[in-house]
Structures are given as structure tokens and as C-alpha cells.
Amino acid sequence: MRYTPRSQGKKLIVPSFFFIIAICVLAFINELRFDSLLSFGRCALSNVPTNNDSLVTPLLSSSSSSSDDEIRILIGILTLPDQYPRRHFLRMIYGTQAIPDGVKIDVKFVFCNLTKEDQKVLVALEIMRYDDIIILNCNENMNKGKTYTYFSSLPDLFNETDSPNPPYHYIMKADDDTYIRLESLVTSLRPLPREDLYYGYVIPCQSMDPFVHYMSGMGYLVSWDIAVWLKDSDIPKKHLEGPEDKVFGDWMKEGRRGKNRFNAKWSIYNFPEPPTKCTHELWPNTIAVHLLKNQEKWIRTLTYFNVTSNLKPSKLYHIP
Ligand SMILES: *[C@@H]1O[C@H](CO)[C@@H](O)[C@H](O)[C@H]1NC(C)=O
Numbered sequence: 001m002r003y004t005p006r007s008q009g010k011k012l013i014v015p016s017f018f019f020i021i022a023i024c025v026l027a028f029i030n031e032l033r034f035d036s037l038l039s040f041g042r043c044a045l046s047n048v049p050t051n052n053d054s055l056v057t058p059l060l061s062s063s064s065s066s067s068d069d070e071i072r073i074l075i076g077i078l079t080l081p082d083q084y085p086r087r088h089f090l091r092m093i094y095g096t097q098a099i100p101d102g103v104k105i106d107v108k109f110v111f112c113n114l115t116k117e118d119q120k121v122l123v124a125l126e127i128m129r130y131d132d133i134i135i136l137n138c139n140e141n142m143n144k145g146k147t148y149t150y151f152s153s154l155p156d157l158f159n160e161t162d163s164p165n166p167p168y169h170y171i172m173k174a175d176d177d178t179y180i181r182l183e184s185l186v187t188s189l190r191p192l193p194r195e196d197l198y199y200g201y202v203i204p205c206q207s208m209d210p211f212v213h214y215m216s217g218m219g220y221l222v223s224w225d226i227a228v229w230l231k232d233s234d235i236p237k238k239h240l241e242g243p244e245d246k247v248f249g250d251w252m253k254e255g256r257r258g259k260n261r262f263n264a265k266w267s268i269y270n271f272p273e274p275p276t277k278c279t280h281e282l283w284p285n286t287i288a289v290h291l292l293k294n295q296e297k298w299i300r301t302l303t304y305f306n307v308t309s310n311l312k313p314s315k316l317y318h319i320p
Pocket residue numbers: 052
């Protein structure tokens with residue numbers, strides 16, 4: 001920089017300028033670290049290029065300066081503590097998907113109290129490395145209220161004063177044999193209400209009417225207010241046992257919730273084989289595929305969606 005003589009007043013300009021930049025940089029770092037938006041949008045540097053993925057601490061979050069497009073989604077994959085290889089696989093599946101700017105998607109694995117000594121070490125290590133596990137206060141069960149514990153615990157688990165309100169606009173329950181295409185999910189959610197929403201694959205399989213029954217457990221989603229309602233209402237507490245997805249639909253019906261419903265069929269469907277009334281061919285307009293019960297089905301699905309096709313070239317490897 002060239003220094004030329006200047007008046008006392010002008011001398012202040014340069015330091016003040018750097019002071020403002022320093023404040024903005026601080027705000028920017030805070031934003032990255034806490035994922036909270038502060039007042040960054042109004043900051044003088046709000047047009048710095050958005051952070052590159054590698055800078056963002058949580059693997060799956062891509063936060064940019066605040067905007068009305070912002071959307072926050074929690075995907076809870078209900079699984080069991082001992083399913084280590086499955087979790088590692090799903091971390092790759094979700095960790096390699098691009099997420100649009102302004103969208104925050106947290107994928108978390110959800111299970112009940114640990115029961116074995118080795119789990120205390122292995123699960124703790126996973127948390128230290130990935131921090132994507134929620135351990136609920138329950139005993140592991142399929143159809144005795146784990147889903148209720150999951151949804152109804154969220155308001156307290158994410159009740160932090162410095163986090164945005166609501167912490168997530170949408171919260172999802174998914175199975176660990178479901179493949180969700182995050183970008184398609186976000187696109188389908190953008191036009192939808194953020195209150196009293198019940199979204200998923202309508203049961204029975206032939207039906208396209210979301211007001212008749214319930215959404216399949218392969219992957220359904222509700223707005224945050226539904227979790228708050230579940231936590232406070234007596235309706236689910238009286239009726240916890242039974243197939244979790246059906247029981248969920250019963251609560252919604254009895255509580256007259258889910259005035260906004262969205263049937264995501266046939267963007268969400270069961271893997272085409274073996275064919276049933278609930279299956280669909282793999283097709284581009286896909287949000288989620290369910291019943292990926294073995295490696296072959298996963299490979300066919302990932303191949304169909306060209307998941308590895310933009311692998312960056314390198315001298316270090318060659319994949320035919
Ligand atoms: C950040 O991302 C942009 C666009 O994706 C790219 O052009 C740039 O090289 C990246 N910068 C770093 C430091 O990786």
C-alpha cells in the first residue's frame with residue numbers, strides 16, 4: 001500500500017476499516033462454529049464467498065448467510081447400538097451428498113440405552129469422531145414407543161437459548177435400510193408449510209390419499225410443532241404399543257393434527273424387487289428408496305443415481 005500525507009481525520013479511516021473487517025471475520029467464524037446466524041446477514045462483508053464444505057464443522061451442514069430460503073432438517077435414523085458397519089456405511093452415503101446453500105441437514109443415529117460393556121467404548125469413540133448419535137432414555141424396542149421417545153425428546157434435547165427457533169423446521173424418522181436423496185428431499189419440502197405438516201409415503205400402498213391412514217415407517221417427516229405437541233399431549237402416552245408408523249398415524253388422527261399432509265409417493269417407494277404393490281422402478285424423480293436389505297440392492301441403487309460418477313481424478317487410484 002502507498003502512504004501519502006493525509007489529514008488527521010483520514011488517518012482514522014484505514015484502522016476503522018480493518019476494525020470492521022475484523023468484527024465481520026469474528027462474526028463469520030462464530031457463525032461457522034455455532035451454526036447460528038447472528039446478524040451476519042447485515043454485516044458489511046456479507047458477500048464474501050460462502051464457505052467451502054471443508055470449513056464447515058458438522059459433516060452435513062452447509063450454512064450460508066441468513067436468508068428466507070433457510071431450511072433446517074433433522075433426519076433421525078432409528079437403529080441399534082450394535083449396527084456399527086451400517087452406521088459407517090450410511091455416514092458415507094449422506095456425507096458425500098451435496099447440500100444446497102442455506103440448508104442444514106443433520107443426519108443422526110438414534111437408539112436407546114446401551115446395554116453392553118463394549119458399546120460404552122465403541123459408541124463413545126463414534127461420538128468423539130462423528131458426534132451424530134442420539135441415545136434416548138429407553139430400552140431398545142421396535143414397537144413399544146421408541147418413536148414416541150424420539151420425537152417427544154427433541155424439544156428438550158435441542159432447547160438451547162443460542163440456537164435458532166425452531167431448531168429444525170422439519171424432523172424425520174427414517175429406517176436404516178432407506179436411501180434418502182437429500183437434495184430431492186429439500187426441493188420437495190420448499191413449497192410446503194412449516195407447521196402441522198405430516199409428510200411421507202401413504203399407507204396402504206395403492207392409496208394416494210394422505211388423509212385416510214398413515215405414513216409408512218420407511219421415512220416420514222413432520223414439522224417441529226408436531227414434536228412439541230407429542231411431548232405435551234396425553235394422546236400418545238395412552239397408546240404406545242403397535243407398529244410405530246401406524247400408531248403415529250393414530251395419534252395424529254386422534255389429536256386432529258397434520259392438517260397439512262403431503263404424499264411423497266412415488267418419489268418415495270420400495271426397491272423394485274421383489275415387486276409388490278409398494279414397489280416402483282428406480283427413476284430420476286426419487287426422494288427415497290426403501291428396503292435396501294443387502295449390498296446388491298444398495299449397489300444397484302447407487303449406480304443408478306450415478307453417485308460415484310464425479311469422483312475426482314488422481315494419480316493415486318484408478319477405478320475402471
Ligand atoms: C472453494 O470453492 C470454490 C467453488 O466451489 C472453488 O472455486 C475454490 O477453489 C474453493 N476454494 C478452496 C480454498 O478450496
